[in-house]
Amino acid sequence: MKIQDLLNKQKLHDPHPQRACSQQGMAVSATKEASAIGAKVLKSGGNAMDALAAMQFGLAVSEPFNTGLGSSGFILYYDAKTKETKVIQGHSQAPRHIQKDCFIDENENVIPFFERSTPGTAVAIPGILKAFHKGLELFGTLSWGEVIEPAVQLSKKGVEVNEMWQTGLTRFGNRLGEEAKSFFFPDGVPLTKGEIVVNHDLTAALELLQQKGVDVFYRGEIAEAIVEATKKLNGCLTAEDLEHYEAQVKTPLQASYKDVDIIVPRPPNGGGFALLYMLKLVEQLDISRYDVRSWEKYYLIAETLRIMTADKLAFMGDPAFYDIPVDGLLHPEYLQKRLKLYNFKHRNDKVAPGNPWVYDEAKKPSGLNAQPFEIGSETTHFIAADREGNIAACTSSLEHFFGSGIMVPGYGFLLNNDMTDFDPSLGGINSVEPNKFPVSMKTPTLVMKDGLPLLAIGSPGGPTIVASVLQTLIHVLDYQMDLKDAIEEPRIYNGTGPLIWWEEGIPDEAQATLEKMNYQFDEIALSMGNVQAILFDQEQKIMYGASDSSRPGVPAGAE
Template sequence: MKGIYRNQKSTETTVESQRGAGQNGMVASAVREATEVGTEILRQGGNAMDALVAVQFALSVVELFNTGIGSNGFIIYYDNHKKETRVIEGHSQAPKAVTKDMFIKEDGSVMDYFHRSTHPTAVAIPGTIKAMDTALKKYGTMPLDKVIEPAVQLAENGFRVNWQWDQAIEILKVRMGDEAKKFFIPEGIPRVEGEWVKNKDLAKTLRLIQRDGIDALYDGEIGEAIVRTLQEQGGLMTMEDLREYQVKIEKPVTGSYKGYEIAAPAPPSGGGITLIQMLKILESFNLEKYEKTSWQKYYLLAETMRLSFSDKLAYMSDPAFQAIPEKGLLHPEYIKERQNMINWISRNPDIDFGDPWKYEGVESSNAEVKAFKTGGETTHFTAVDKWGNVAACTSSIEHVMGSGIMVPGYGFLLNNDLTDFYPEPNHINSIESGKSPVSTKTPTIVFKEGKPVLTVGSPGGPTIIASVAQMIINIMDYHMDLKDAIEEPRIYNSTGPFIWWEEGMDEQAKIKLEDMGFEFLERAKPIGNVQAILIDQEEGKLYGAADSSRPGAAIGL
């Protein structure tokens, strides 16, 4: 056990270090103000779930272009008293009125991504807020109105815009509808870092939830405003869609890696199964034999990602609509088959999805792999309390700025989650009434001998699973300090020809992989934004860290 803790640095939390250390609680998120809100809830005697819900509402104010009232998400929670882990699924669903060919033009071609992702027909039924309410009632100790109050204060009294706003507004102003432009670019002048901003409309929305509970959203004034906004612009959602939305509480998918147990969401998130499959493929290669900057490590990561992500694209769906070979994908014999595709000679041109169905005792489904475009951004946050409970959530409005549609008078953006479906009919992930699109959200808890030792997650659309896997490897195989593990350059490689890479990747390793047939994006780019907490069960200490790719913080008590 000492191995994963030995290099941890107990640096006092600062904006520069984005580190936290404590013994009585820890919160980490992508925005410092939200982390402070969660920490204050812990300080007031709240537990990890109380803090997590408070952070979600705070992020709805200070990071509203990535999450909020119109978002979807997955929560994972470890109850230390009951010694059980559950996933609270607040994933989005398609409204009843959708059709399988709704993103197909009259000539039979697929609508371009920009058009279909900024149209009101792209908006799915949001689930995060109902999931938060459900989780709070089951696992929390504080009432909803109390954990919302800090977010109300941020919206009413204001906060300083951080540099992330500058980037989001400058790059994605083209996605904004007129109402969003009024808020983000008032009188034609973009909001900039350091500006003091208030969101009175969002404060009103939060006050309505405080007063009426989540019925204000799913059967009341806020929901009526959403439906009215969408239908006026040609959208499909109805109040019936909102009223009938249900949150699920389920067991996580679990697997092992070098004596540690991994717990993460099951489908319709493809994250958990794919993460565990990646780790199982890598396990017998003993990555620790190779330097963390070596070409061998990056080669194994790249080929493993190709193997796992091709399977994800072939087999992941909403389990209410499609059978998924969960056991087959993680079966030891199937893992060996996938490992044998790694030849150490080149980028293996024969890598494609396999046939896990034979390990389920049924014939192959002969699924057809068709890559689909997903949004790039989300947010992740996590909390641990003094009683040993662990909570983590990844929530999103899909693309940065979501659909670009802001609800007039209510101050929040709507998602474009239906673009996570494959646009053509008859695909395993095609859109259907009441169906949830495949997600890559992977809030994860790692256990040793039944006790939680690490909670980790990331935004980043299709790159999320890769970021979480590399974090686990950095901690478990390379025994890195938590913050150093987050900052270690990551890669992402799917079924396409190019490897995405982060600044700082070893140049010689990159050259070697190019010689082996891999191609790299021309420029480095940030991959994900990891938030993590390491739990030292031996010493009773907590270490938290936030990723420098956003203005986040980790604060311990």
């Protein structure tokens, strides 16, 4: 790949608000408020980790239905001095007293998703605050209180309700518990677009975190309120669960794609493995020889997603509980066998998990079943890069829109429903077990070229996350598109079945061809994910930021 050709494609002087470039630093997120906070921290001398932490708190105020104090996430951090990348795992964990059959009814049937996603049993131990505390401790230059301050000021001022808020309340307002309803539906009327809303309880929680530190959330008065709120709704989260939670620092998973290196989190993060696995398949298929909107390109994406999903559901889990054959799944000989499933004639109805164990002999099969469930969810992704070359990226989430719908009384934040990331049935590799991490598809990603950062990227979207990241990467690396154009290029998603979700812009001819091949397209187009990205011109020291139009976020340079 010719990097200069790619950089020459960047629309440097395009005035679009979701494009930006800077030599001083860049912050990108799904809200203009959080991006502005990140850019201000960078401009005042904070580094990428400082800015990212400040953005997380800013998003807790400006996008409280997708992330917040009660969320989970994975942080990817590149240190420009050491040229090392670390993953800080703030993933939610199952409580120690959770019952394995908590999502099974008296007739031994799986409880329907809505019913199992909103009680106290849906809430996992939230890890995002411990992750950012660890990140600041290891890599930051500002104090915990300093990175919270911009969010405190934003919370006091209030934020404008945008279309994302309004859409969420219309579609998912029925998920909210009484405390949350009193905020999002004051006097029984939903907040409306253009209204300025102030969450006084959240302001108080942020100020308390400033004054007393992260421990107030995990062993102080906020912890007590979390436990009480979940127990009232039949949850089993305890003070000990919160007190003993620790964010873990991990080495990332890395693999090459053509002449670049892709860096992602390891399991129990399933998104990282999935991205590398699909890129390895696409690399052999030479996808760029087909037009970007050709039926062949969409066919290759669809079948690659199906093949990956079959293996992901069969083999991904918490490596602390069961061996995960990551090396076998990414082994060249195993991938060559999987390539035989493509035919360019029809949807292969025999896509099933393969046998990667023969290429990963040091590990042993669990003998457990594949996870049969794929549930959509909402999340957020944000990135900060400083003038010294450090890069911090995070995908954080309440899991579903509004999470569990449980707002902690007096503190104004929602709790996650990350327990729904588990297989609700019994006996699966990703089934519920105490102290276990569920498989997550969050995919914060760093692309390296000749040992230096080329691209930082990520997206929300539950199971669709990795599809959004994969396709945007292909649009940049293979089709060498302008970054914003690469993000906006219409995407598709499918699991192991025939149904394809699609975005506006997929050609009718391509759809018709795939339908003849026994695929099915959803009745209407819908936006998938919300890609945020920064492209790095290492020679000119220019950062190009771009945000997805599916949300109102913008990139903000630290000028």
